[in-house]
Amino acid sequence: MAGRPTIYDVAERAGVSKSLVSLVLNRSPSVSEASRLAVEEAIAALGYRPSRAAANLAARSTRLVGVLIDDYTNLWFVDLVRGLRTTLGEHGYRVTVADMATAPPTENPVEGFLSMRVEGVVVAMDVPAALSDPAAPPVVIAGTRRAAPPDADSVTNDDAVGARLAAEHLLSLGHRRLGHLTASGGAAVVRRASFVEAVERSGATVVTIEHDGPTDEQAGFDGAIALLETHPETTAIFAANDLMALGALGAARQLRRRVPEDLSIMGYDNTPLARTRLVDLTTIDDNSFAVGIEAGRLLLDRMNDADARTGAGAGATSDGHARATHRTLEPDLILRGTTGPAPAAAP
Amino acid sequence: MAGRPTIYDVAERAGVSKSLVSLVLNRSPSVSEASRLAVEEAIAALGYRPSRAAANLAARSTRLVGVLIDDYTNLWFVDLVRGLRTTLGEHGYRVTVADMATAPPTENPVEGFLSMRVEGVVVAMDVPAALSDPAAPPVVIAGTRRAAPPDADSVTNDDAVGARLAAEHLLSLGHRRLGHLTASGGAAVVRRASFVEAVERSGATVVTIEHDGPTDEQAGFDGAIALLETHPETTAIFAANDLMALGALGAARQLRRRVPEDLSIMGYDNTPLARTRLVDLTTIDDNSFAVGIEAGRLLLDRMNDADARTGAGAGATSDGHARATHRTLEPDLILRGTTGPAPAAAP
Structure with missing residues (x-):
């Protein structure tokens, strides 16, 4: 040696x-x-x-992981964070969550994480450019995201499978005139393509309303109103996520369409909101707790690799680090009260 | 000199x-x-x-403020955080939010804040003992909280006034058999006392159901089921917060009581959930954005005082710091679709 x-x-x-x-x-x-x-x-x-750099790193270790999300009001992130904290907590890491929606316009949450010296980042939104910087800490992507760096690890539920489950559920209930509410965002794009394909393959029709903005309750409300006014024959709506489905339920209420007797509505994510007795939403469970568990594991590996690289010095680093790991978990259909058989056609 | x-x-x-x-x-x-x-x-x-301590402090400044909340799923905190970030962001501070509900049992969020070297803490839950430690960073309490250190600054909406507004609204609609759903927590205790007093002063009656646990959707559902089964004559329910009101709306749905025709339901907080078209909840606006703005200002003052104390050395510190500031903001009644005139008495 x-x-x-x-x-x-x-x-x-x-x-x-x-x-x-x-x-x-x-x-x-x-x-x-x-x-x-x-x-x-x-x-x-x-x-x-250990090299000086590694010693410094150890001494200054913050044992902090940042999670970047779009919006606290989309409760999708809560189970993800619970999963992350389960895995990372066992290894002495703490988790801090930052959202974009409450940030002042002058503030950059990615810079915030860097100034807090987080040792890893979990990105649960379309990926900001600053995180592709080679100096950024290890990143793991949770969910299907736009602009994900090709060498970043990722964990996601299979959005294509989930959207197909949604289509098959509505088609099996006899619905032939379907609507889909979508908006921008990496996961929404995949869900839309798969849903539309599955519906059209069956010979049924689907009208897609795309909202130009975040996938929130307002988008779901506006989209459902537009859909039902232009296509009143629609008997079932699949929204890109639970929050948009909540907006669609509000639109149905305003237009006096009974759910599910006149109109079936389903979402995606199985958020805590979908589980409440009032909302009681049929949805696709994206298993975000399991995604969080697995994303935590991948991030631990990445952070340990980063430490080891520093400790070993240059030259010993060519192995492994560029090979990204991509895990895909199976989503599940969750049957609740907002979907039912297609109404008999009007005479 | x-x-x-x-x-x-x-x-x-x-x-x-x-x-x-x-x-x-x-x-x-x-x-x-x-x-x-x-x-x-x-x-x-x-x-x-500046003294060595002050110089160290400046050099190691993290410009980070921690916000401690019960549960991400209670969206009360979102406007609070938006207000805090508005004030603190102008002064170069970042905000990080930690909740108790997703924390592993072994993890102490207060210790987490200390290890992240936050320079101040906003507590939006009943106050953990660790924050009363003299070595803890400056603390400002947001909301009415149990175990608040007497020398800590606080900003809250006036829960007694808010609960009285709720009582007056329901009484003005002719309700005479009221129910109140409550649980543990500092704000809930104040709201309960004021609501019960205002109802009883009017000569109407109120049945209070107290849930032994967090003020969440499950508590509201269970409480409303218990209330309506034991006191079916109830025509109006005031829940201690919006999340419990959401649970009560689910109970009304399950028991086939129409809202508001058979049963009026109102909450407290005016969360983003209350504003959705499906929920459309009459509630009390606790002005949490304004509470956040004001709490941010008080915390800035405290953090500057702490810096100045360190810089001036011992002896120059007897002035001012022990005098706590308590700000109270007026809440507002927000009329929406879940309250209406009391139904005519059954024959």
Whole structure:
């Protein structure tokens, strides 16, 4: 072995992964006593010393992970954060959430995370350009997002499958005149394409109303009003998410269309709102708790890699880091009270 | 002037407040050029040097404020955070929000804020004991809270007035058999006392159902079911907050009581949920955006005081800091679709 020992040498001698060495160096509580002793013996035997950069990193470790979301009022993020905190909390990391909607126009939440020296970022919105900077901390994408850097890890439910489940559910209830409410955003684009394809393949028709802006309650309300005024024959609406479905339910109420007797409405996300007794929304569960668990795991790997890279010095870094991991989880149909059989055609 | 010059000497010579000197020392962008020059001249003329502690503080300034809430799913906090970010953002501070509901059992959000070295905390829940520690950063309480330290500043809407507005509204619609749904929590206690007093003073009757736990949708649903099964003569329900009112609306739906024809329901907070077309909830606006603006101002004052104290050294600190400021804002009645005239008595 020539030259100064690296973290790889320590890992080899201790018979563990370099990620585990990194955890020991960072005094992670998740390491077993036996592994810790093995790593410490290898460090002593080899005379390994972390580089200055790594030592600084360890000393200044913030153990903080930032989660970036669009809007606190879209409760999709709550189960995601619960999942992230479950995984990351076990490894001594804390989670902080920033949304764009309450930010003053002058404030850049990504810069905010950097100034807080977060050690990793979970992006649960279309990806801001600042996070593609090579100096940015490790990033994991949660959900289907536009502008996701190709080398970033990602975890998402399968939006194409979920939207197809929505179409199949409504078609199985006899609906033949469907509407779809959508807006901008990476996940909405995938859901729309899959829903429209599944409906048209069946021979039924679908009218899509695209709102130019966020996928919020107002978008769902405006879209449903426009849809039902121009296409009153519509008997079922699939909204791109639960918040838009809430707006569509408000539109149905205003137009005195009974749900589900006259009009079926379903959403996507299975948010806490969908589970309330008043809303009682048929929806697609995107399993955001499981997405959070898995995104937390991927981010831990990335953060440990980043530590290990610094510790090993330049030259030992060509391995692995550019290979992105993409996990896809299966969504589920959740049957509740807002969908029912298609009404008999008007005489 | 004997001994080493203090921040008070600088302030006096420059003809400004010590808070403004502190802002200059912290390179706040909110100081006018003229004030900055005056302070810098006074510093040079007196040979003032900030103490080591103050210099460290400035160098390590995180410009971060933590907001502590119960639960992301209670959207009450969104307007509060928007108000806080408006005030604090102007002074270069960022805001991070932590909730208790998604935290793993092992995690203490207060410790999390301390490890992130927040410079101030806004508490929008009953106050955790750790924040009464003298070493904790400055705290401002938002809302009526249990266990609030007596020397902490606070901003709240007037919960007693708000609950009285609710009672007067329902009484003016002819309701004489009222129900109130409440749970634990400082604000709920005040709202309950005021509501019950106003109803009983009028000669009408009120049945209170107290849920042992958080003021969430489930509490509202369970409470309303219990109320309506034991007291079916009830024609109007005031819930301690909008989320409990959402649960009560779900209970009314399940029991096939039409709202507002058979049963009026109102909440408190005027959350984004209350404003949606489906929920369309009559409620009390607690002006949480304005509470956030004002809480941000008080916290800025506290943080500047803390800086100035450190800079002036011990002995110059006896002034002012123990006097707490308590601001109370007027709430407003918001009329929407869930309240109406009392139904005619059954024959």
